Amino acid sequence: MSKTIRIAIAEDHPILLESMRTFLNSIPHFQVVIAVTNGKELLRKMTTKQVDIVLLDLEMPILDGRKTLQILHKRIKKSPGIIILSMHGGTAFVRKYMLSGANAYLDKGCDLSELLDAIRGVHFIGYYFSPHIPEDLRLEILFDRSSDPRTIEEDMLTEREIEVLRLLCEGMPSKDVATALNLSSRTIENHRRRIYYKLGATNTLSMLREAVRKGYFELNL
Structure with a gap:
């Protein structure tokens, strides 16, 4: 009989x-042994339950997926396979x-069949890539991964x-962006300055070029 894959969900x-x-x-x-709504509760329950796979939402209250991912690797000697679930593609x-x-x-919009493929892939071979991920990026990630993961840059x-x-x-x-996101124009300009700095951009055109190059934005030509 095949071994049961024990799954934790934080969503x-x-x-x-x-x-x-x-x-x-x-x-x-498949057996879901933990189902919680934030990272803090996930970490608490994982102290008493054995888990093989974690399905981790990025945007959660109290403790989000980003911080939870970092803590999992610091606190748990044999970290379970972690599958990030997000509404943000790219x-x-x-x-x-x-x-x-x-x-x-x-992507949270993926088919259920892909979710199953990801769980099995991570459990049995240690990773899974969605079909749309370019081959060069797959090779880059596999080459650069190590036993001690990088901190999130x-x-x-x-x-x-x-x-x-x-x-x-x-x-x-910017004014319309502020309205769309229910933020002030000043907040949007602060975001713009940080985006320019992080992308190494000096104007809107170079921002667009770097956004496309780094996979944050896709041009529909």
């Missing part, structure tokens, strides 16, 4: 959390989190900065 949307738990528990040899995020210790990065854009960046790259004026 702050109750309906999605319960849907994933019900679905995964219906799959032979190769920059895949590179960022897989070089920081995650074993897979999935400080010069990587935050989730909010990427939201701002994408709207700016679409040609939206």
Whole structure:
């Protein structure tokens, strides 16, 4: 008989959390042993339960997925396979989190069949790449990964900065970006300055060029 794959889910949307738990528990040899809505509760429960795979949402209250990922690698001697779940696509995020210790990065819009493929891939071979990930990026990640994952780089854009960046790259004026994100114009300008600094950009054109080059934005030609 095949060994049961023990799964922990950290997802702050109750309906999605319960849907994933019900679905995964219906799959032979899969068992959800932890289902929580924040990273703090995940870490607490993992002190008493054995886990093979963690499905980790990035945006959660109390302790988000980014910080939880770092703590998992620091506190747990044999870290479980970690699959990041996010609404943000783009190769920059895949590179960022897989070089920081995650074993897979999935868009929340992926098919359930891909979720199963990712769990099995991470459990049996240690990693999983979505089909759309370019071959050169896959090779880069596999080559650069080590037993001691990098810390998440400080010069990587935050989730909010990427939201701002994408709207700016679409040609939206700062005032309209502020309205769309329910932020002040001053806050948007502060984000713009940080984005310029992190990308090494000096104007809107160079920001767009670097955003495309680093995978934060895709041009639809």
